[in-house]
Amino acid sequence: MSAVYINSASCISVQDTLKENFVQDLTPEQSVQILKAVEPNYKEFIPPAMIRRMSKTVKMSSVASHHALKEAGIEKPDAIIVGTGMGCSQDSEKFLKNVIDNNEEFLTPTFFIQSTHNTVAGQIALGIQCHAYNFTYVNTSSSLEFSFLDAQLQINDGEAKNVLVGAADEQTNRTMELYCLNNTIKKEEDLPADYLHSETDGVIWGEGAGFFVLGKDKTEHSYAKLKNIQISNRVNPEELQMFLVDFLANNNLNNEDIDVVILGFSGDAKSDIYYTKAMDSFQNSALLYYKHLSGEFNTSSSFSTFMACHILKNQQIPDVMMINSERKNEIKNILLYNHLAGSDHSLMLLERA
Structure with a gap:
């Protein structure tokens, strides 16, 4: 399979990676169990009426994808491919809570519709009116890699010239509680974490969204x-x-x-x-x-x-x-x-x- 070029890269993370010269301010985080993403001012990118209906994953992905497309100089890609491990889990929790609170009766479908894993790719497509190939991969920690592979195939087969590829995951309160209970997340007494020589189990949990434009041809912006x-x-x-x-x-x-x-x-x-x-x-x-x-x-x-x-x-x-x-x-x-x-x-x- 022929190589393809990464022509733009944008990331929202627990670091302030959207700003210029972010490398100078990269700060290790070792003393808390859960890290929150540094979020931008969404009102600069998304109409306020839409923001209220969007989960954190959708908002982060919308902004990161906007930056990636703008940097690559592309209005509409030939395909949108997104990877996620947990999807829009905030809306999933809201829907399940409604199921329990209402004894499985009189449920509004909104949270369920917005909780599906392909909501991110769909919302990005709606935002830029892109009717091209749209796909979501849910493969735990290799979701982004599968998305990259698909984009590479799309470009190699001549189905697309420029593909928007990304990955995103958010945190939710209940899921984080469960991760603490099953020791996926480190215990407080095991902090600060020693990443390179750890003698304890568990991790510090984060979140974020990263988007890239993959292209067939090299450009002056290629990374x-x-x-x-x-x-x-x-x-x-x-x-x-x-x-x-x-x-x-x-x-x-x-x-x-x-x-x-x-x-x-x-x-x-x-x-x-x-x-x-x-x-x-x-x-x-x-x-x-x-x-x-x-x-x-x-x-x-x-x-x-x-x-x-x-x-x-x-x-x-x-x-x-x-x-x-x-x-x-x-x-x-x-x-x-x-x-x-x-x-x-x-x-x-x-x-x-």
């Missing part, structure tokens, strides 16, 4: 070339080295050709073993981590992809992301490796545009 993606639901720790080597070999590369590796260390001692093992394969590469800046959530790889795009374009690595002291004079190839709680492993290879 990176998306070379390849590989996804595996299960990888045994002893199979990890082969998982990495095979992926690189399929792209005619070896470990020495990778200038930067971005790993998804989450502070969960049980599942971070994969990243620790992966580090052994890239002794001569710059090793980075990012979830101390974004928190863990289903589509947190949108944040790492956004950061990788800026690293390739600016040829600079933020010190706050560094694990080791290795730095290359030129950054050409970046490998991103992510999973969620030891499942849905994804590898993404980006090359300097």
Whole structure:
């Protein structure tokens, strides 16, 4: 499959990533259980009457997609593809609460309609009056990667020239309570979290939205070339080295050709073993981590992809992301490796545009 170009990148996260020169103000978050996204003034982008009916995921995605399309200089893409792990869970909780409060009678369908996972892609399409291919992927932590793969196929098959691709997830009170109860989220006594050398289970949970425009042709704004993606639901720790080597070999590369590796260390001692093992394969590469800046959530790889795009374009690595002291004079190839709680492993290879 031929490579495609990432021609714009926009992100709303727990960092203020919408502003210019945001890299200078990246701040690690290690002492709270749940991180909230830094939200823009939605009134600048969305009519006030519509804002009241939108969930946080839809609002974040609408603004992030607006920025991505504007940066790419595109009014209407040839396709809209969105990935999400939890969808519009705020409206899902509201609907279920109504079911319980009203004894399953006299229910208004609004919250149910707005709670479906494809609401985000649909609302973006409605906002820009785009009647093209519209699809949503719900594949936990590899939702963005599946969306990228679909966009790559659409472009390679000649079905589209420019594709808006994004991923978003929000938090809801009840879900966060349940995550605390089942120890998905770290206990307060285990904070501050040590992301790289954790001895406790659980993560700090975040949220956010990242959107990109993928195109067939390179432009003056291009951030990176998306070379390849590989996804595996299960990888045994002893199979990890082969998982990495095979992926690189399929792209005619070896470990020495990778200038930067971005790993998804989450502070969960049980599942971070994969990243620790992966580090052994890239002794001569710059090793980075990012979830101390974004928190863990289903589509947190949108944040790492956004950061990788800026690293390739600016040829600079933020010190706050560094694990080791290795730095290359030129950054050409970046490998991103992510999973969620030891499942849905994804590898993404980006090359300097």
